[in-house]
Amino acid sequence: MNDTQIPAGTGLVMLGCPQIPIQTSAALYLVHRLRKAGFTTTVAGTKAARSLLEVADPERAYLDEVIDLDTCIGMVAERERDFDLCFVFVHNDAGIAYSASMAAMSEGRVYAVIVGGSAEEILAQMDGIPCEKIMAKGSHNPLPMKRKLDGVLEWVVSNR
């Protein structure tokens, strides 16, 4: 939580198949930055994606709520929950489907975090999906995506 201890809002970090190593690193960084900015942040992911995070953060120094991806989709679809900010990791067709679905279902601001070797092709396929796109090509070096996320988060924090 930030120094004022007043929640700035709610954030969601949505993870797909963890075959791209950047995803886990960038997700943990994103959760950390959102928490520092005062957002109560939930991570939704597949079992493997969740396990990668939970094993890396056993005392929950960074993670708050961690939930199943399909459960999360169900809650947002049924309007039981929504989030002010939603970051959806995208590196394949399924990621496009999840980000397009969140953009359609959520009242919050949705960002597609596009990673992987096919990031440019994925970005081209997402033309017309009403969400912000954050792209950093590559699968192993998290620093380009970190820099992109820093830029977005600075804007989010200064405009909240």
Next chain:
Amino acid sequence: MKYEILERQVSFREAAEYVRKHMPERYEVPPGYRMCDIHIIGVPPILIGVEGTTLVFPFTKPCHGTFLLRLESAEETEHLRKAGKRV
């Protein structure tokens, strides 16, 4: 949910093309549409095909991409005919 897999690793466009080509009745549903206790996701408009009580629809799994599934359900067909937008 008892289903048959018609196609694996298809794009949303390919899934929609299959439904347009092979299914006589077609309905658009929004992402999150609930069917057989699952929420259908995808790039809108999501197209579901109907023939009698047979449904054909895209189903996306994070690690496996999008499948095109065929399902028999009188109940879900009836619900879709009421809730979906016929196109």
